[in-house]
Amino acid sequence: MTTEPPKSPKGKSITKTSSSDADTRRELLPWVEKYRPSTLNEVTGQDNIISTVRKFITAGRLPHMLFYGPPGTGKTTTILAIARELYGEKSFRHMVLELNASDDRGIDVVRNQIKTFASTRQMFANSKHNFKLVILDEADAMTNIAQNALRRVIEKYTNNTRFCIIANYAHKINPALLSRCTRFRFSPMSPEAIRTRLDVVIAAENVKIDADAVDALVTLAKGDMRKVLNVLQPCHLATTGETGVAATVTVAMVYECVGCPVPADVRRLMTTIIEDDWTTAVRTVAKIKADRGLALADILEALATEFEGYELKPEARIALLEGLSEIEYRLSGGGNEAIQTSGAIGVVKRALDIQGGIVQE
Ligand SMILES: Nc1ncnc2c1ncn2[C@@H]1O[C@H](COP(=O)(O)OP(=O)(O)OP(=O)(O)O)[C@@H](O)[C@H]1O
Numbered sequence: 225m226t227t228e229p230p231k232s233p234k235g236k237s238i239t240k241t242s243s244s245d246a247d248t249r250r251e252l253l254p255w256v257e258k259y260r261p262s263t264l265n266e267v268t269g270q271d272n273i274i275s276t277v278r279k280f281i282t283a284g285r286l287p288h289m290l291f292y293g294p295p296g297t298g299k300t301t302t303i304l305a306i307a308r309e310l311y312g313e314k315s316f317r318h319m320v321l322e323l324n325a326s327d328d329r330g331i332d333v334v335r336n337q338i339k340t341f342a343s344t345r346q347m348f349a350n351s352k353h354n355f356k357l358v359i360l361d362e363a364d365a366m367t368n369i370a371q372n373a374l375r376r377v378i379e380k381y382t383n384n385t386r387f388c389i390i391a392n393y394a395h396k397i398n399p400a401l402l403s404r405c406t407r408f409r410f411s412p413m414s415p416e417a418i419r420t421r422l423d424v425v426i427a428a429e430n431v432k433i434d435a436d437a438v439d440a441l442v443t444l445a446k447g448d449m450r451k452v453l454n455v456l457q458p459c460h461l462a463t464t465g466e467t468g469v470a471a472t473v474t475v476a477m478v479y480e481c482v483g484c485p486v487p488a489d490v491r492r493l494m495t496t497i498i499e500d501d502w503t504t505a506v507r508t509v510a511k512i513k514a515d516r517g518l519a520l521a522d523i524l525e526a527l528a529t530e531f532e533g534y535e536l537k538p539e540a541r542i543a544l545l546e547g548l549s550e551i552e553y554r555l556s557g558g559g560n561e562a563i564q565t566s567g568a569i570g571v572v573k574r575a576l577d578i579q580g581g582i583v584q585e
């Protein structure tokens with residue numbers, strides 16, 4: 225006699241996912257997800273925030289919270305780890321309502337989804353944490369009317385619900401809403417914190433990488449851990465041959481993947497713009513751009529960073545930065561790349577005229 229697999233209420237066969245299925249799924253995840261810390265202990269470089277949150281959890285008195293700060297610093301990761309710690313994997317689904325930018329962010333969500341979730345009584349609460357959690361990720365995308373409506377909902381359901389609002393910029397959140405939350409500012413991750421986390425991934429994935437490539441990754445990421453992993457994974461894949469054996473990730477690969485000119489190219493760009501006549505400089509810059517597949521936006525950023533190391537008169541620096549910002553603005557509005565490239569060279573040359581000679585620090 226054969227036994228049929230059990231049926232769900234809708235008549236579909238229920239197949240239990242084996243742990244090896246779960247392992248395979250995990251293997252296929254992008255590294256940013258695969259290495260998203262699942263516990264608060266694993267969240268790196270935000271020690272003050274984690275220790276404060278821990279105290280709140282231990283005391284069973286979680287306030288409404290606002291997490292804000294730049295991308296890839298651990299805001300979403302931290303609240304998910306908190307939720308897991310509070311409820312465990314089993315009750316997570318019943319106790320947590322997670323809304324992010326992919327959901328509708330209008331007044332209807334507040335009126336319907338959030339209100340319904342917050343007002344229904346919880347059956348799965350444990351004795352200590354008898355409140356539910358509403359996570360409003362990327363809340364800067366919520367309409368003003370929705371934010372206004374939320375003020376009332378937060379107050380009304382404080383008895384059984386806590387809210388965690390997550391945003392990149394606190395100033396985009398309604399001040400009345402802000403005053404109802406305890407604020408936590410996530411700073412860009414420090415180079416040391418990035419290195420610590422990077423080492424974990426490098427070891428787990430057996431990545432071979434030059435020391436200066438690690439340095440470049442840490443510098444170019446500017447505190448964004450997501451960016452680090454999103455650059456490391458394709459670099460590692462690119463070095464993996466058909467045999468599955470990976471070669472070493474080099475500094476040039478990191479720069480290429482980030483889309484930044486390598487230091488040697490930046491030096492060539494600087495030399496031609498500073499020393500050559502305008503026509504030669506335009507041709508040389510165009511050639512470097514074509515050879516390296518660079519966009520003017522990347523070059524503008526590299527020039528601005530490079531000139532930070534030069535001693536310039538205030539008038540010259542102002543002319544330089546104003547000019548480069550203007551070009552960046554025009555580019556973002558659809559300005560012609562070739563014309564704006566000539567413009568950028570003109571901006572640097574004019575700043576150097578004002579300076580009347582250049583001294584590197
Ligand atoms: N503090 C951290 N410790 C360890 N890994 C981190 C940390 N911050 C970010 N990461 C890594 O970067 C990925 C993205 O992090 P997360 O989603 O928490 O960023 P975020 O701060 O919510 O950014 P955004 O503002 O863009 O939503 C995570 O999956 C994880 O791999």
Ligand SMILES: [Mg+2]
Pocket residue numbers: 299300301361362390
């Ligand atoms: Mg996030």
